[in-house]
Each structure stands twice: as C-alpha cells, then as structure tokens.
Amino acid sequence: MIKVQNLSKKFADNMVLNGIDFEVAHGEIVVIIGPSGTGKSTLLRCLNYLEIPTSGVIEIADVKVDSATATAAQITNLRKKSSFVFQNYSLFANKTALQNVAESLITVWKEPKLVALKQAETILQQVGLGEKIHQYPSQLSGGQQQRVGIARAMAAKGEVILFDEPTSSLDPEWVDEVLAVMKQLAVQKQTMIIVTHEMQFAREVANRVIFMEGGNIVEQGTPKQIFEKPQHQRTKEFVGRSVKQNLSALDSAML
Amino acid sequence: MQMPLDVQYILELLPILLKYLSVTMEMAILGFCFAIILAVILAIVRVFKLPVLHNFAGLFISFFRGTPLLVQLFLLYYGLPQVMPIFAGVDAFSAAIIGLSLHFSAYMAESIRAAIMGVNKSQMEACLSIGMTRLQAMRRIILPQAARVATPSLMNYFIDMIKSTSLAFTLGVAEIMAKAQMEASSSFKYFESFLAVALIYWAVIEIFSRLQHYLEIRMNRAY
Numbered sequence: 199m200i201k202v203q204n205l206s207k208k209f210a211d212n213m214v215l216n217g218i219d220f221e222v223a224h225g226e227i228v229v230i231i232g233p234s235g236t237g238k239s240t241l242l243r244c245l246n247y248l249e250i251p252t253s254g255v256i257e258i259a260d261v262k263v264d265s266a267t268a269t270a271a272q273i274t275n276l277r278k279k280s281s282f283v284f285q286n287y288s289l290f291a292n293k294t295a296l297q298n299v300a301e302s303l304i305t306v307w308k309e310p311k312l313v314a315l316k317q318a319e320t321i322l323q324q325v326g327l328g329e330k331i332h333q334y335p336s337q338l339s340g341g342q343q344q345r346v347g348i349a350r351a352m353a354a355k356g357e358v359i360l361f362d363e364p365t366s367s368l369d370p371e372w373v374d375e376v377l378a379v380m381k382q383l384a385v386q387k388q389t390m391i392i393v394t395h396e397m398q399f400a401r402e403v404a405n406r407v408i409f410m411e412g413g414n415i416v417e418q419g420t421p422k423q424i425f426e427k428p429q430h431q432r433t434k435e436f437v438g439r440s441v442k443q444n445l446s447a448l449d450s451a452m453l
Numbered sequence: 454m455q456m457p458l459d460v461q462y463i464l465e466l467l468p469i470l471l472k473y474l475s476v477t478m479e480m481a482i483l484g485f486c487f488a489i490i491l492a493v494i495l496a497i498v499r500v501f502k503l504p505v506l507h508n509f510a511g512l513f514i515s516f517f518r519g520t521p522l523l524v525q526l527f528l529l530y531y532g533l534p535q536v537m538p539i540f541a542g543v544d545a546f547s548a549a550i551i552g553l554s555l556h557f558s559a560y561m562a563e564s565i566r567a568a569i570m571g572v573n574k575s576q577m578e579a580c581l582s583i584g585m586t587r588l589q590a591m592r593r594i595i596l597p598q599a600a601r602v603a604t605p606s607l608m609n610y611f612i613d614m615i616k617s618t619s620l621a622f623t624l625g626v627a628e629i630m631a632k633a634q635m636e637a638s639s640s641f642k643y644f645e646s647f648l649a650v651a652l653i654y655w656a657v658i659e660i661f662s663r664l665q666h667y668l669e670i671r672m673n674r675a676y
C-alpha cells in the first residue's frame with residue numbers, strides 16, 4: 199500500500215538518506231528507531247513531501263510520485279494520502295481545536311462546514327477532548343495539544359498517519375495520554391509509521407520495527423526479533439543502550 | 454490692546470472646515486483600502502519570490518519609498534498626462550487617492566511581508582501535511598496570523614495617511630487643508646485658520662489612536 203523505492207535525500211553535501219527501500223501494508227504499524235541525526239525525521243518528511251527527495255519513488259495507495267518528474271499537482275495528491283503528527287504539535291494558532299480538526303475537511307475535501315464540524319467533534323471525542331473543542335491551542339496542555347494534532351491527522355482522510363517523535367516534547371506527565379490515543383488507533387488498524395524513542399510502546403504496538411542508522415535501514419523485523427534477537431552489532435548496541443536508559447529512567451521515576 | 458488670538462474666529466471657522474472633513478476622510482479610507490490590497494499582493498509576490506514579478510515589486514517598493522509623496526503626486530497629476538494622454542481625464546481627487554495608495558502600499562507591503570515571514574514556518578508545513586495547497590495555507594492560516602501582527606503598524610500607516618491627504622490641496626482638491634488656506638488668505642488670519650485645521654486633524658487622529666489601542670487589546674485577547 200505504501201512503497202518507497204531508492205529514496206535519497208541530500209542536504210548540500212550531506213547525504214542523509216542513502217537509497218531507502220521499504221513497503222508498508224495496509225493496517226500495519228511500523229516503528230522506526232535509531233540514533234540521533236540518522237535521517238528518521240527526514241524519511242518521514244519525504245513521505246509527506248515536506249522535504250523534496252533528491253531522488254526516488256514514493257507510492258501511497260493509487261498515487262505514485264517520482265521526484266525526478268514530480269509536478270505540483272502530484273505532490274498535493276500525494277500529501278492528501280498521508281498526514282503528519284509533529285513533535286511540536288504545530289497546531290494552527292488562530293483556530294480552535296475544533297477548527298484545527300475540521301480544516302482539512304473544509305478546505306481540502308470541500309465538505310459542507312456543518313458536516314465537517316460535526317465530524318471533527320466526533321474525532322475530538324475519540325481522543326478524549328470532547329470538552330475542549332472550543333479552546334485555542336494556547337489554552338491547552340501539551341498532551342491535549344498533541345491529541346488535537348493526532349485528531350487533525352485522523353480527520354485528513356489519509357491512508358497513513360506519520361508520527362515524528364510525538365511524545366518527545368511533552369512533560370512526562372502527558373506522555374501516557376498521547377500514547378493511549380495511539381494505541382487506540384492501533385487497535386482500529388490505522389496504518390501508522392512512527393518515529394519514537396518509547397521502546398516499551400514500540401514493543402507493545404508495532405507490527406514491525408525498523409532500525410535506521412546513517413541514512414540506511416540496518417535491520418528490520420518484529421519487535422521480538424529486534425529487541426530480543428537483533429542480528430546486527432549496531433542494532434544490538436543501540437537496543438541495549440535504549441533498554442538500559444529506559445530502566446534507569448524507570449528507576450529514577452520510582453525514587 | 455488687540456487680542457493676540459481671535460478665538461471667536463476659530464470657533465466660527467471650525468464648523469465650516471468640518472464640512473470638508475468628509476473629503477479628507479474619503480481620500481484616506483479609499484486610499485487605505487486600495488493600498489492594503491496592493492500591499493498584500495506585493496508582499497505575497499515578495500515572500501514567494503515569484504519570478505519577474507518579484508523584481509518588479511522590488512523596484513516599485515524602492516521607488517515609492519525612495520521619493521517624496523509630494524513629488525509622486527505631482528508626477529502623477531501634472532506630469533503623467535503630458536506623456537500618456539489617457540491620464541488627462543483623471544481628476545485631482547482620484548489622482549490624490551491613487552498617489553496615496555501607491556505610496557503607502559510600498560511601506561505597508563514591507564510590514565505585511567515581515568509579518569508573514571514572522572509566522573512560524575511550521576504553520577505552513579502543518580497546512581501542507583494535511584493536503585492544503587500553498588495558496589489555501591496563505592488564505593486560511595498564514596495571512597490571518599500575519600494580519601494580527603501587522604495590524605498595529607497598518608493602523609499607524611492609516612493615521613499617517615490621514616495626515617498626508619493634506620498634500621492633496623496642492624493638486625487642487627477641495628479638502629479641509631485647502632479650505633483653511635482659502636479662509637486664511639481672505640481673512641488674513643493665518644494663525645487662527647491653520648490652528649483650526651490643526652485642531653481638527655488632531656481630534657480625528659486622537660479618535661483613531663484610541664480605536665487602534667482598543668483593537669490591539671481585543672486582538673491580543675483573541676487567541
């Protein structure tokens with residue numbers, strides 16, 4: 199359903215993605231892990247064409263875009279097939295929670311305003327924000343803002359939702375409520391590609407884990423394979439380190 | 454001893470001048486409306502660096518900021534019809550409005566552009582990520598946020614514009630400054646006449662300054 203072929207991205211002389219290939223099936227939940235500066239965000243942003251790939255073909259559902267021949271119309275079509283949840287929420291500051299979620303329905307999908315607002319309200323109820331629909335982003339906590347961010351991405355009618363470290367800028371107290379919403383989406387078989395450092399979450403929710411380093415996919419497999427029997431040395435080191443960090447975080451939380 | 458200041462004369466002159474205030478305000482309001490439309494277009498051309506248009510906009514802004522308004526008005530009203538006869542039919546009132554809007558649009562374009570650039574880049578990305586086009590993003594998300602930032606400075610330009618309409622009397626527009634000038638030269642009471650017109654400008658500007666203050670407070674409450 200999603201097919202990426204030979205995707206490369208270069209910033210000036212810095213090769214950030216080295217010809218990446220992968221596929222994601224409908225309903226699959228893929229978690230991408232890897233060290234900082236490895237190109238995880240760049241990969242997600244290329245899928246949504248927020249970054250124009252240097253080369254490569256991206257196919258989502260019935261839209262196929264080759265960066266060598268991409269037209270503006272093709273890019274807009276491809277963007278409609280995915281939506282993005284940002285690390286810093288990036289909610290529309292001039293719109294209420296309800297308007298944020300309804301925006302794509304009104305502007306992109308041309309739904310009648312009342313229908314759109316009704317749908318948006320239903321989605322906000324699903325993420326537990328039925329009481330907050332008329333608040334502006336500045337009036338919401340980090341966790342609430344990110345749940346609006348997820349609701350906005352859900353409303354956009356894409357085939358896949360891309361998450362770039364959705365809990366990384368949250369105070370620890372808000373992390374769980376955001377992860378809970380994502381787990382709920384997983385139960386509904388929403389296709390998702392998630393970049394995260396939440397290893398426990400990855401173990402529980404992912405169908406597949408991809409370990410990336412230096413702009414390459416080093417290894418991929420089920421959470422069990424990656425976390426318990428990693429094949430590559432680099433994966434072993436990274437996973438080992440992350441588990442230790444998580445354990446020490448757990449320790450300090452218990453103190 | 455003669456009174457240094459003929460208060461009675463001023464009091465009689467005020468209502469006469471006030472009748473011409475509508476001409477002044479009409480010029481300022483119409484000029485401001487045209488200026489804002491032009492300024493938004495110029496700002497968008499500059500922000501998106503649209504080919505060719507971008508260079509033209511830069512030249513336009515540079516010229517209208519780089520020369521005095523009075524020179525621009527004279528060029529437009531007295532000069533242009535000589536080389537382009539179609540402009541001969543433009544009356545002084547329209548010429549003044551055109552001149553004012555061209556002049557102020559150049560300044561306003563720069564403050565609108567700065568306001569657009571000041572809107573966080575992530576807002577545009579969020580728009581694109583849900584499938585909006587750049588134009589839709591501008592209209593629905595970026596410009597409304599930029600408008601909030603730009604409003605105080607645009608209001609300042611409006612106030613400036615009200616004052617600048619006084620230059621229209623040099624084209625022969627019968628606005629409040631022209632009337633004061635006429636009254637002064639027939640009564641020889643220059644000080645009183647120009648003091649009267651100054652008082653009127655001052656009062657009008659004071660009203661708009663308060664409105665501006667009130668608007669700013671309201672907008673800061675909005676979100």
Ligand SMILES: Nc1ncnc2c1ncn2[C@@H]1O[C@H](COP(=O)(O)OP(=O)(O)OP(=O)(O)O)[C@@H](O)[C@H]1O
Pocket residue numbers: 209212214232233234235236237238239240241
């Ligand atoms: N707009 C840009 N211009 C230039 N270089 C960039 C740009 N965006 C990213 N890079 C570079 O690309 C590389 C990969 O960055 P990216 O943000 O994709 O990494 P990441 O895996 O998401 O890291 P992190 O875990 O820290 O978020 C980095 O070296 C970064 O400096």
Ligand SMILES: [Mg+2]
Pocket residue numbers: 238239240362363
């Ligand atoms: Mg990143």
